[in-house]
Amino acid sequence: IFVNADTTSSKENIFNDVPQNHWARTEIEYFYEQGIVDGYGNGIFKPSGGVTREEFCKLLVATFNYEPETPKT
Secondary structure, three states, X not given: OOOOOOOXXXXXXXXXXXXXXXXXXXXXXXXXXXOOOOOOEOOEOOOOOOOOHHHHHHXXXXXXXXXXXXXXX
């Protein structure tokens, strides 16, 4: 996914483990501001960690603004 995000931001990091010079910092912060990602709590994002199937599904749902459904059975 290409994100046209501002790369000149000088604000402090949202996530403690994503340094100012991390290659995906701008995109991670953009997705956070859009409510698509939220990290693991306590300022942790784990930028080099893997993505579970559950996390991937959440990303898809949040990216396309789908409303989650709960099956009756």
